[in-house]
Amino acid sequence: MIARGFGRLTDPPASFLLAGARVVDPATGIDELRDIAVRDGVIVDLPADDLERIDASGLVVAPGFCDLHTHLREPGTEGETVASGTRAAARGGYTTVCAMPNTDPPLDESAAVAALLARAADAACRVRVIAAATRGRAGHVPTELEALATSGVVGVSDDGTGVPSERVVREILKRLAPLDLPLIEHAEDGEAAGGGVMRVGPTATRLGLPAWPPEAEERMVERDLALAEAAGGRIHLTHLSTAAAISAVRRARARGTRVTCDVTPHHFSMTDAWVGGSRRFAWEETSLVGTTGEPYDAATRVNPPLATREDALALLAAIEDGTVDAIATDHAPHPSHRKAVPFGEAAPGLVGLETALSLGLAAVEAGRLSLRRLVEALSTAPAEIIGERRGLPPGATADLVLFDPRARWQVEPGALGSASSNTPLLGMELPGVVRMTVASGRVTYRR
Ligand code: DOR
Numbered sequence: 001m002i003a004r005g006f007g008r009l010t011d012p013p014a015s016f017l018l019a020g021a022r023v024v025d026p027a028t029g030i031d032e033l034r035d036i037a038v039r040d041g042v043i044v045d046l047p048a049d050d051l052e053r054i055d056a057s058g059l060v061v062a063p064g065f066c067d068l069h070t071h072l073r074e075p076g077t078e079g080e081t082v083a084s085g086t087r088a089a090a091r092g093g094y095t096t097v098c099a100m101p102n103t104d105p106p107l108d109e110s111a112a113v114a115a116l117l118a119r120a121a122d123a124a125c126r127v128r129v130i131a132a133a134t135r136g137r138a139g140h141v142p143t144e145l146e147a148l149a150t151s152g153v154v155g156v157s158d159d160g161t162g163v164p165s166e167r168v169v170r171e172i173l174k175r176l177a178p179l180d181l182p183l184i185e186h187a188e189d190g191e192a193a194g195g196g197v198m199r200v201g202p203t204a205t206r207l208g209l210p211a212w213p214p215e216a217e218e219r220m221v222e223r224d225l226a227l228a229e230a231a232g233g234r235i236h237l238t239h240l241s242t243a244a245a246i247s248a249v250r251r252a253r254a255r256g257t258r259v260t261c262d263v264t265p266h267h268f269s270m271t272d273a274w275v276g277g278s279r280r281f282a283w284e285e286t287s288l289v290g291t292t293g294e295p296y297d298a299a300t301r302v303n304p305p306l307a308t309r310e311d312a313l314a315l316l317a318a319i320e321d322g323t324v325d326a327i328a329t330d331h332a333p334h335p336s337h338r339k340a341v342p343f344g345e346a347a348p349g350l351v352g353l354e355t356a357l358s359l360g361l362a363a364v365e366a367g368r369l370s371l372r373r374l375v376e377a378l379s380t381a382p383a384e385i386i387g388e389r390r391g392l393p394p395g396a397t398a399d400l401v402l403f404d405p406r407a408r409w410q411v412e413p414g415a416l417g418s419a420s421s422n423t424p425l426l427g428m429e430l431p432g433v434v435r436m437t438v439a440s441g442r443v444t445y446r447r
Contacts, residue, residue, distance in 0.1 A: 002052060002436075004446045006087050006417070010122040013041025013441040017048055018402060021056035025063060026376035027391030036061055038398040041441020045394045054436070056402060060371070063379040063390035064095025064399040064439055067353065068184070068262055069159070069238050069328035072097070072127070074116060076104035079333035079420045082116070085353070086123035087417035087445075088331070092353040093378070093401035095125050095439035096388060097331075101132040102160035108132035108143045110151040117152065124444045125437075128154045128386055130184055133172055139164050142172050149179040154386040155236065157184035160303075162220050164190060166227065173233030182234040182260070182385070187220035187245065188304065197344045199305040203276040207295060209343060212305050214242040221245045225252040225259060236385060237261040239330050241304040243314035250323050260385050262328035265352055265359035267307055268315040274424055275300045275343070282312030283366040298339040298346035299424040302332070316368045319377050326382035327374075329356050333420030350423045354416050358430035361405050365431060371405070398438045407433040 002016060018036045025031075037048035067089065073080040080088075082099075089097045099116060101107035107116065113129045120127035131148045133156040135141045145156065156172065162185055163169050172183050196212025198204050204211035221237060225248060228235040240246060240261050252259050269281050277295040293300075300306060307315075318324040332349020339346050360378065363369040379401075383390045392400060408429050413421035437445040 002443050002446055006090055006124050007442055007444045008122045008124055009126065009440055009442055009444070011442045014438060014443045015039045015051050017051040017053045018056040018061055019053050021059050021061040021402065023061050023392060024371060024375045025392040026372065026380045027063060028393055031372060036392060038438070041398055043392060043394050043396050043398050058406070059402050059404050059435060061392065061400055061402050062375040063392060064401055064437065065093045065378040066096040066382040066386070066388060067094050067329050067331065068098050068326055068382045068385060070097035070099055070331045070353065071102070071333060071349070072099045073103060073333065074119065075112070079335045080418060082120050082123055082127065084417065084419035086120065086125045086127065088351070088353040090124040090437045090439070090445035091417040091434060093357050093403060093434045093437050094353060095399050095437060096128060096383065097125055098128045098130050098154055098386060100130055100159050101157065102137060106132045106137045108135055108137065110144065110147050113148065113151045113153055125439050130155045130157050132156065133158045133163055133183060134168060137161070139168065142168060142175065145172065145175045145179065149181055153181070155182045155184045157186065159184065159186045159238065161190065162186050162188045166223065169224065169227050170231055173228055173231035173235065177231065177233040180234070182236040184236045184238050185224050187217050187224060187237050187240065189216050189219045192216040192219055197301060198275045199272040199307055201272050201308060203272045207276060214244060217242050217304055218244045218248065221248050225257055228259060229255065229257045234258045238328060239264050239267065239304060241267045241307045241311060243311050246314055246318045246323055260325045262326040262382065263315045263319065263324050264328060264330045265356045266302060266350060268312050268319065269359045269363065270306045270424070271309050271312055272306045274306055279424070279428065281362060282309050283363065283368050293424060296343045297424055298341065298343055299350060299422050301343055301346045301348050302350055303348035316363055320369055320373050325377070326385060327356060327360065327377040328382065329353050333418055334422050335420060339422050351416065351418045351420055354418065355411060355423065355425055355430065357403060357434065358432040361432040362430060398441050400438050401434060402436040404433045404435060406431060409433050
């Protein structure tokens with residue numbers, strides 16, 4: 001009998017039969033009702049009647065999710081640990097998370113990368129590491145990129161900020177090209193951002209908060225695309241939030257630039273009006289019952305800031321048409337004391353691993369996204385960016401998520417595996433409940 005609760009990558013491989021599930025596998029193009037049998041952690045041919053049978057009717061099976069942007073906060077002491085963050089991931093359907101390097105101290109050396117990987121060996125999902133792009137994330141001197149590549153990193157980034165110097169970005173891209181690793185850029189021109197704490201617009205005006213203009217993102221995106229084109233390296237633009245940035249990516253792709261990008265669930269579903277107390281999704285005409293928030297709620301402070309409705313809808317359209325490759329959470333846990341302060345002093349970020357699927361499914365219900373593209377953008381597409389294979393054919397190691405797309409759950413701190421609960425979704429009811437997550441053949445979550 002498969003136990004309920006969380007498992008680890010070091011558990012014995014599992015055996016079970018998922019009966020009557022809707023299998024959505026972008027790797028093989030399958031979307032149909034069928035059984036999936038797993039024996040000793042490997043997907044096997046049917047029949048397999050001796051296996052523990054799990055009734056999966058009404059449920060969806062998809063390849064395990066891969067998050068390109070997770071803050072696990074190790075090393076450091078604030079808001080999350082590898083253990084709690086990977087449990088949150090497993091509960092959200094993730095089998096891989098990529099740990100961001102804006103830790104304390106930053107992950108800018110091979111020894112620190114090795115130490116984190118060792119700590120994550122028995123976690124509730126695979127942890128891959130994104131190392132800092134510059135020493136100390138200070139933006140001046142590239143890290144030892146070649147050595148970091150040998151230690152297994154899947155990309156480099158100074159996330160939290162962009163890399164301001166063109167010269168430094170050019171050197172990084174040049175040196176990364178033969179290593180086939182991407183520079184993962186937090187595209188924000190600090191000068192243009194000008195200390196803004198929320199997006200420019202009527203809500204910022206009404207609340208009297210310093211406003212962040214969309215040009216802060218667009219300028220950096222245009223600069224990075226031009227530099228990537230010249231250097232020939234791979235660039236991955238993370239948490240894009242503006243329609244103009246998406247258009248720039250589209251144009252660069254058409255020119256042949258090697259660019260990939262992701263957007264977050266909060267940027268495609270929430271809007272700057274949330275800072276003013278709205279809890280209406282970008283696609284909604286009217287608010288869900290009982291979901292009105294308070295203005296200046298620090299849980300809505302995030303970087304880049306929540307964008308306009310038009311931006312959010314453009315992000316959704318760009319996921320659907322493939323301009324946006326992946327959905328990444330930017331899961332950014334913060335302890336309550338970093339949020340229980342005036343809005344402009346609050347740490348930016350919100351937790352996202354356990355609500356990403358639900359926000360995506362809410363967009364699917366609203367007719368703004370197809371289930372096939374949602375699954376692809378959460379699983380096979382981000383996995384491919386970091387060189388991981390996904391898919392559900394017989395012979396593959398079982399790496400999957402089983403979820404109920406229609407069941408509802410209430411977002412509450414007690415319902416989250418994360419050590420933090422900084423999200424403006426608290427109290428709201430969302431669709432999509434993960435029933436089981438299987439990573440590398442092990443059951444890492446069962447509900
Ligand atoms: O909102 C954010 N929080 N954006 C970032 O780029 C960093 C992140 C964090 O580390 O908290």
